[in-house]
Amino acid sequence: xxxxxxxxxxxxxxxxxxxxxxxxxxxxxxxxxxxxxxxxxxxxxxxxxxxxxxxxxxxxxxxxxxxxxxxxxxxxxxxxxxxxxxxxxxxxxxxxxxxxxxxxxxxxxxxxxxxxxxxxxxxxxxxxxxxxxxxxxxxxxxxxxxxxxxxxxxxxxxxxxxxxxxxxxxxxxxxxxxxxxxxxxxxxxxxxxxxxxxxxxxxxxxxxxxxxxxxxxxxxxxxxxxxxxxxxxxxxxxxxxxxxxxxxxxxxxxxxxxxxxxxxxxxxxxxxxxxxxxxxxxxxxxxxxxxxxxxxxxxxxxxxxxxxxxxxxxxxxxxxxxxxxxxxxxxxxxxxxxxxxxxxxxxxxxxxxxxxxxxxxxxxxxxxxxxxxxxxxxxxxxxxxxxx
Amino acid sequence: xxxxxxxxxxxxxxxxxxxxxxxxxxxxxxxxxxxxxxxxxxxxxxxxxxxxxxxxxxxxxxxxxxxxxxxxxxxxxxxxxxxxxxxxxxxxxxxxxxxxxxxxxxxxxxxxxxxxxxxxxxxxxxxxxxxxxxxxxxxxxxxxxxxxxxxxxxxxxxxxxxxxxxxxxxxxxxxxxxxxxxxxxxxxxxxxxxxxxxxxxxxxxxxxxxxxxxxxxxxxxxxxxxxxxxxxxxxxxxxxxxxxxxxxxxxxxxxxxxxxxxxxxxxxxxxxxxxxxxxxxxxxxxxxxxxxxxxxxxxxxxxxxxxxxxxxxxxxxxxxxxxxxxxxxxxxxxxxxxxxxxxxxxxxxxxxxxxxxxxxxxxxxxxxxxxxxxxxxxxxxxxxxxxx
Numbered sequence: 171x172x173x174x175x176x177x178x179x180x181x182x183x184x185x186x187x188x189x190x191x192x193x194x195x196x197x198x199x200x201x202x203x204x205x206x207x208x209x210x211x212x213x214x215x216x217x218x219x220x221x222x223x224x225x226x227x228x229x230x231x232x233x234x235x236x237x238x239x240x241x242x243x244x245x246x247x248x249x250x251x252x253x254x255x256x257x258x259x260x261x262x263x264x265x266x267x268x269x270x271x272x273x274x275x276x277x278x279x280x281x282x283x284x285x286x287x288x289x290x291x292x293x294x295x296x297x298x299x300x301x302x303x304x305x306x307x308x309x310x311x312x313x314x315x316x317x318x319x320x321x322x323x324x325x326x327x328x329x330x331x332x333x334x335x336x337x338x339x340x341x342x343x344x345x346x347x348x349x350x351x352x353x354x355x356x357x358x359x360x361x362x363x364x365x366x367x368x369x370x371x372x373x374x375x376x377x378x379x380x381x382x383x384x385x386x387x388x389x390x391x392x393x394x395x396x397x398x399x400x401x402x403x404x405x406x407x408x409x410x411x412x413x414x415x416x417x418x419x420x421x422x423x424x425x426x427x428x429x430x431x432x433x434x435x436x437x438x439x440x441x442x443x444x445x446x447x448x449x450x451x452x453x454x455x456x457x458x459x460x461x462x463x464x465x466x467x468x469x470x471x472x473x474x475x476x477x478x479x480x481x482x483x484x485x486x487x488x489x490x491x492x493x494x495x496x497x498x499x500x501x502x503x504x505x506x507x508x509x510x511x512x513x514x515x516x517x518x519x520x521x522x523x524x525x526x527x528x529x530x531x532x533x534x535x536x537x538x539x540x541x542x543x544x545x546x547x548x549x550x551x552x553x554x555x556x557x558x
Numbered sequence: 559x560x561x562x563x564x565x566x567x568x569x570x571x572x573x574x575x576x577x578x579x580x581x582x583x584x585x586x587x588x589x590x591x592x593x594x595x596x597x598x599x600x601x602x603x604x605x606x607x608x609x610x611x612x613x614x615x616x617x618x619x620x621x622x623x624x625x626x627x628x629x630x631x632x633x634x635x636x637x638x639x640x641x642x643x644x645x646x647x648x649x650x651x652x653x654x655x656x657x658x659x660x661x662x663x664x665x666x667x668x669x670x671x672x673x674x675x676x677x678x679x680x681x682x683x684x685x686x687x688x689x690x691x692x693x694x695x696x697x698x699x700x701x702x703x704x705x706x707x708x709x710x711x712x713x714x715x716x717x718x719x720x721x722x723x724x725x726x727x728x729x730x731x732x733x734x735x736x737x738x739x740x741x742x743x744x745x746x747x748x749x750x751x752x753x754x755x756x757x758x759x760x761x762x763x764x765x766x767x768x769x770x771x772x773x774x775x776x777x778x779x780x781x782x783x784x785x786x787x788x789x790x791x792x793x794x795x796x797x798x799x800x801x802x803x804x805x806x807x808x809x810x811x812x813x814x815x816x817x818x819x820x821x822x823x824x825x826x827x828x829x830x831x832x833x834x835x836x837x838x839x840x841x842x843x844x845x846x847x848x849x850x851x852x853x854x855x856x857x858x859x860x861x862x863x864x865x866x867x868x869x870x871x872x873x874x875x876x877x878x879x880x881x882x883x884x885x886x887x888x889x890x891x892x893x894x895x896x897x898x899x900x901x902x903x904x905x906x907x908x909x910x911x912x913x914x915x916x917x918x919x920x921x922x923x924x925x926x927x928x929x930x931x932x933x934x935x936x937x938x939x940x941x942x943x944x945x946x
Binding site: 233 | 612613616618825
């Protein structure tokens with residue numbers, strides 16, 4: 171049982187579902203690990219991609235991480251029984267020769283391959299990934315389904331408020347009840363109009379979160395905090411620089427409602443520093459680490475252990491990246507809930523094409539692995555990578 | 559005045575001067591910025607490289623940072639007078655579209671190009687870089703020369719102690735008085751033998767530092783600290799994970815002699831966290847930030863400002879990377895001293911071929927720019943990059 175080859179390509183993605191709008195320069199990487207395992211007459215291939223919001227990592231994968239895996243002795247990448255690949259050993263192999271510190275970019279490259287590894291491992295085990303995770307890490311216990319909120323609410327260059335409402339209506343029509351929109355790239359007054367326009371549709375502050383994309387200094391963060399406090403929003407996300415723990419703690423001291431952050435922490439050590447120094451409150455705040463951006467699920471499992479040592483419930487975790495992998499993780503590890511991308515970051519965002527959303531709850535597909543086969547546009551793209 | 563093209567290549571480097579010894583997989587990137595400025599009948603080219611200890615960054619430079627600079631309007635990369643390039647504006651252009659957090663890899667890619675930018679800017683100004691820096695950032699004041707210590711002391715696969723002593727003798731013969739060796743990859747007993755063998759040659763603990771390469775947990779760090787304390791070493795470097803501020807602070811509480819760290823901090827924000835949470839002592843400890851690994855000199859200048867706000871003297875800074883760029887920075891910004899690589903990490907390590915070392919003090923060359931022309935083997939390599 172061995173890895174035969176790893177293919178990867180860079181794909182442009184857009185935060186807007188409207189293809190006419192400026193795509194910007196965002197990219198992600200897609201990766202395919204081709205094995206010598208044969209299932210139903212075909213070589214088994216594991217697929218992954220780089221989540222959203224950072225860049226594709228073609229260079230680092232080609233220069234360091236793919237060559238290390240292809241050079242390794244095949245048996246060093248397998249579990250003790252030799253009947254499946256071992257994500258933790260594969261991670262160790264990828265990180266050989268890497269030094270502590272400097273968690274960025276390489277953490278995305280490793281996390282991209284890690285996603286493909288878990289797809290491959292679950293396919294070898296002939297289980298949907300959430301079931302494999304539940305069996306290994308949650309004593310087999312599984313919730314019935316997963317709460318999901320729709321992330322988006324970017325600024326539109328024209329008719330911003332009307333288009334924003336149109337976007338939110340579409341999410342509600344699909345069966346979602348909770349949404350998240352951006353703040354901080356307009357005046358506070360304009361942002362308040364956007365918030366009020368969305369609240370008209372979702373009904374309660376509990377159904378709306380806002381995300382400042384790490385743009386605010388302390389003063390601006392507090393000003394926004396004071397303005398939005400009366401709405402009782404679900405959470406106020408990424409107010410300040412993700413590594414500025416002093417400012418983060420000062421915000422937590424002043425804003426009594428729930429905060430959310432973590433997508434700018436790219437390693438166990440960064441996550442621990444956030445918990446130690448960021449002043450967050452385990453009873454009300456949310457942790458949004460992006461598993462794929464931070465070395466993948468092997469590291470994410472260590473982050474969960476660290477959180478539990480610090481008396482944080484894993485239910486406070488809503489992994490960043492509204493895609494199939496996050497959905498499986500959330501169900502299989504019994505996390506709090508997941509993000510969902512509807513129309514945004516296509517063809518990677520969101521879940522299976524036939525996903526049923528019931529009052530804001532979703533389930534992952536039952537196909538072995540992550541179930542990319544259930545998302546046709548993504549499946550077409552991925553298949554062009556791993557072909558014989 | 560504009561940038562015409564940026565060339566880069568990946569170069570394998572070795573921590574040993576003996577070419578027979580295992581080179582490992584270390585690499586660095588060399589970069590050349592070709593301009594339309596003509597000096598003495600030739601196009602002016604600025605050169606840089608990625609320092610030592612992390613990897614070359616070909617992929618990230620090609621995917622993101624070089625294209626952004628080549629796409630920019632030439633006037634956006636110049637100073638107000640339009641008579642030279644502006645390192646800070648070039649840095650802003652390279653970082654457009656980049657998000658806060660995730661400081662690793664990209665910080666090396668940006669820092670590599672930044673070094674070439676400063677070489678280019680000093681050449682346009684027809685000054686050696688240290689003079690340009692002193693005029694801009696030190697009111698023109700310049701020390702006579704710079705204290706330098708020789709870094710190396712890696713483990714030899716055979717006859718370790720004898721070869722280590724040979725290496726140290728060569729450094730002393732060149733005129734250096736202070737050296738730094740590795741610890742932590744052998745037993746404490748073996749490491750004590752290595753330390754004692756070097757102390758025999760350099761005379762006093764003041765002339766020897768030890769570097770644990772971020773390998774120790776708290777218990778091991780304290781055990782080593784207790785064992786080396788009686789020697790009164792110059793400093794005890796990188797005992798623990800560079801981002802584990804809790805352990806760093808516990809070590810500082812227990813080890814009363816000087817500590818040194820910082821080469822694992824790759825941004826202003828990471829450096830600030832070290833100062834805020836790492837428990838370091840401004841009177842006795844040393845800060846070894848690698849300018850090239852942490853977004854370059856534009857960021858390093860911000861780090862110095864941050865340090866001075868926190869009442870740290872810039873004299874506590876010994877920039878990591880024993881090369882010409884660090885030497886210019888140290889003299890021009892009036893830092894504490896510099897590392898020197900003698901025979902290691904060639905052809906990039908160390909200073910001009912005709913450098914005179916007087917009782918452990920050195921000076922940079924007087925040629926415009928960084929003076930790569932004074933280091934023949936490096937100059938040959940760089941020239942093959944930037945050719946017309």
